[in-house]
Amino acid sequence: MKKLWFCFKKDLVLSFKSWYIYTELLMAFVFIIILLFIVPENFDSTRTIYAYFDLKPAEMNRIDEFINESEDEIILLDSRADVVDILKKEKSSIGMVVSKQYRQLDYEIILQGFENEKLKTLMKTDFLMHFIEETPRYKSIVTTTTLMGNNEKLSDRLNMLPVFLTMNASFMGLFIIASYIFLDKERGTIRALTVTPLSVWQYLLSKVGLLVMSGLVSSFITAIFVAGTKVNYIGLFFLLVTTNIFGSVLGLYIASFFKDMASAMGWMYSVIILLMFPSFSYYMPAFSPLALKLLPSYPMLFAYRELFFEHGNISYVYNVCLMFSILSIIIFLMANKKFKETLTI
Amino acid sequence: MIKVKGLYHSYSNDDKYAVKDANFEIKKGEVFGFLGPSGAGKSTTQGVLTGLLPIQKGEVTIAGYDIRNPKKEMFNLIGVSFEQSNVYDKLTAYENLNFYRKLFDVKTRKPKELLELVGLDHVANKKAGEFSKGMKHRLTFIRSMINNPIIWFLDEPTTGLDPAIASEIKEIIKKEKEKGVTIFLTTHNMYVADELCDRIAFIIDGEIKLIDSPRNLKLKYGKKLVEVEHFENDILKKESLSLIEPKDKARLNDIITAGNIEIMHTKEATLEEIFIKVTGKELK
Numbered sequence: 001m002k003k004l005w006f007c008f009k010k011d012l013v014l015s016f017k018s019w020y021i022y023t024e025l026l027m028a029f030v031f032i033i034i035l036l037f038i039v040p041e042n043f044d045s046t047r048t049i050y051a052y053f054d055l056k057p058a059e060m061n062r063i064d065e066f067i068n069e070s071e072d073e074i075i076l077l078d079s080r081a082d083v084v085d086i087l088k089k090e091k092s093s094i095g096m097v098v099s100k101q102y103r104q105l106d107y108e109i110i111l112q113g114f115e116n117e118k119l120k121t122l123m124k125t126d127f128l129m130h131f132i133e134e135t136p137r138y139k140s141i142v143t144t145t146t147l148m149g150n151n152e153k154l155s156d157r158l159n160m161l162p163v164f165l166t167m168n169a170s171f172m173g174l175f176i177i178a179s180y181i182f183l184d185k186e187r188g189t190i191r192a193l194t195v196t197p198l199s200v201w202q203y204l205l206s207k208v209g210l211l212v213m214s215g216l217v218s219s220f221i222t223a224i225f226v227a228g229t230k231v232n233y234i235g236l237f238f239l240l241v242t243t244n245i246f247g248s249v250l251g252l253y254i255a256s257f258f259k260d261m262a263s264a265m266g267w268m269y270s271v272i273i274l275l276m277f278p279s280f281s282y283y284m285p286a287f288s289p290l291a292l293k294l295l296p297s298y299p300m301l302f303a304y305r306e307l308f309f310e311h312g313n314i315s316y317v318y319n320v321c322l323m324f325s326i327l328s329i330i331i332f333l334m335a336n337k338k339f340k341e342t343l344t345i
Numbered sequence: 346m347i348k349v350k351g352l353y354h355s356y357s358n359d360d361k362y363a364v365k366d367a368n369f370e371i372k373k374g375e376v377f378g379f380l381g382p383s384g385a386g387k388s389t390t391q392g393v394l395t396g397l398l399p400i401q402k403g404e405v406t407i408a409g410y411d412i413r414n415p416k417k418e419m420f421n422l423i424g425v426s427f428e429q430s431n432v433y434d435k436l437t438a439y440e441n442l443n444f445y446r447k448l449f450d451v452k453t454r455k456p457k458e459l460l461e462l463v464g465l466d467h468v469a470n471k472k473a474g475e476f477s478k479g480m481k482h483r484l485t486f487i488r489s490m491i492n493n494p495i496i497w498f499l500d501e502p503t504t505g506l507d508p509a510i511a512s513e514i515k516e517i518i519k520k521e522k523e524k525g526v527t528i529f530l531t532t533h534n535m536y537v538a539d540e541l542c543d544r545i546a547f548i549i550d551g552e553i554k555l556i557d558s559p560r561n562l563k564l565k566y567g568k569k570l571v572e573v574e575h576f577e578n579d580i581l582k583k584e585s586l587s588l589i590e591p592k593d594k595a596r597l598n599d600i601i602t603a604g605n606i607e608i609m610h611t612k613e614a615t616l617e618e619i620f621i622k623v624t625g626k627e628l629k
């Protein structure tokens with residue numbers, strides 16, 4: 001135990017003198033800056049309508065009412081030509097021209113041209129509905145029922161945090177720990193350690209400890225800046241520890257098969273890409289094939305998300321922690337066994 | 346202290362052996378030298394003996410421990426110095442030693458004392474990365490003796506060092522030998538082998554060709570030579586003559602009779618000459 005501590009202390013000192021640890025911190029800061037200053041709290045779903053109304057002032061009263069009620073932002077222009085001109089610049093907007101022909105109102109919707117049929121139909125229906133709702137004695141009988149127990153939704157900004165935390169734990173750790181091992185191999189320092197009473201597991205565990213520590217620091221900083229008090233920090237601590245251990249022991253196990261970083265790169269990369277797939281399900285819950293659910297990053301993403309909900313399912317989080325602890329022990333033992341043969345070759 | 350029986354090692358795990366059927370025993374307190382040219386398999390043998398390379402075929406015991414399943418405590422008893430220095434560049438010389446000593450469960454030597462031994466005390470707080478090659482080599486060397494090993498493995502301890510430092514290192518090795526430390530050393534320098542070793546193994550292409558003491562080797566294979574420098578018709582001539590060959594003996598007689606001798610001395614065959622004679626190859 002004492003040796004493990006000395007080894008860890010040495011690794012910690014050395015890590016501050018190499019740039020790997022700073023990469024992780026830098027990544028965290030870049031992410032914080034992007035989330036806080038570039039990504040809006042919620043992505044804007046209202047659109048802007050540029051409109052021209054060719055009506056007499058007396059008839060504009062009704063129009064003002066319409067504008068105030070609308071969810072979309074409506075900007076009035078002076079002619080149809082102005083509408084067309086501005087649409088050429090504002091590619092995500094649409095235009096509307098309303099004029100009076102004899103006794104009926106004539107609506108013209110001007111689109112960009114790249115909208116698909118589905119959208120056009122949708123807009124047409126939307127307009128029709130608008131008028132139907134205005135007719136006397138109209139009654140809607142549509143009711144909405146939510147099937148999911150917890151229908152809490154995170155803001156778009158918070159919703160990105162679980163993805164970052166998963167990446168930080170499972171991908172960064174995986175890469176950095178392998179880099180540390182291969183650096184020791186390349187410099188030959190590992191050979192000097194092997195001819196002392198230090199055990200291979202002590203050497204490996206010290207590296208895992210280092211990675212967990214840097215993972216905790218960078219993740220906590222990110223969570224504090226982006227989510228503030230809207231996190232269950234105790235749960236976050238345990239999930240960070242277990243998932244970071246998992247990521248680093250996975251990196252160890254992959255590294256144990258190779259003699260240098262160059263030859264391990266292909267596998268490392270493939271594993272990371274594979275682990276990124278569950279984020280599709282995360283953003284599109286409808287797309288959750290079993291193959292994705294079986295990947296470890298799937299429960300990781302969803303467990304992290306629970307922590308940011310006001311009424312998150314904490315027992316799910318702790319189950320995931322338990323699962324990663326067990327997996328990590330198994331993988332660590334396998335890596336230790338393999339490294340006993342390959343560490344000094 | 347060290348027993349090696351039928352040891353083979355192949356890096357490619359086939360029959361291209363870097364070490365072939367090595368057999369030897371090293372007694373307590375003995376200095377045993379592996380002498381051979383580059384690529385002979387010296388470092389490979391040391392690698393297997395210290396557990397760095399897996400043992401594929403054969404038997405090795407170090408201080409009674411079977412190297413196939415070495416107990417961690419065995420490493421308290423041995424010290425290993427490497428051909429290529431492998432210290433932490435980002436740590437100072439002192440920090441390197443101070444970290445290393447904590448890995449042992451036995452009494453260790455003070456880093457300061459060791460640094461003084463090889464004249465590195467004035468740069469104790471300098472990062473090893475800023476050291477010259479020779480300085481790093483010395484640091485690697487003293488690190489290997491920090492746990493007072495009773496078996497000491499030295500891979501090319503003096504190679505690449507300037508003569509003054511090399512002789513300092515040799516003195517340190519001799520002192521440890523006097524303390525009764527068993528030493529396995531590899532070198533391709535026959536002077537080093539001659540000066541330090543009780544017994545020498547000639548190794549070439551992975552095979553041990555012969556094992557004997559430097560003295561016996563010289564007696565067995567060395568031929569007595571006389572070197573003379575003399576004037577013949579006012580020209581200085583230099584000749585090496587055997588004291589055994591009749592033709593050479595007669596020639597020597599003539600030179601002595603003529604009486605124009607400037608310098609004359611007898612010369613022993615060097616280990617290098619013996620190595621070439623035994624193995625048919627040079628020690629390069």
Ligand SMILES: Nc1ncnc2c1ncn2[C@@H]1O[C@H](COP(=O)(O)OP(=O)(O)OP(=O)(O)O)[C@@H](O)[C@H]1O
Pocket residue numbers: 356357363381382383384385386387388389390428533
């Ligand atoms: N890591 C390795 N992988 C494959 N082959 C190796 C490796 N190390 C050494 N060899 C080969 O094994 C043979 C013996 O090498 P070894 O390093 O033991 O020689 P050596 O006697 O120590 O030479 P030197 O005096 O140059 O240090 C050589 O043919 C070498 O090419």
Ligand SMILES: [Mg+2]
Pocket residue numbers: 387388389428500
């Ligand atoms: Mg060598």
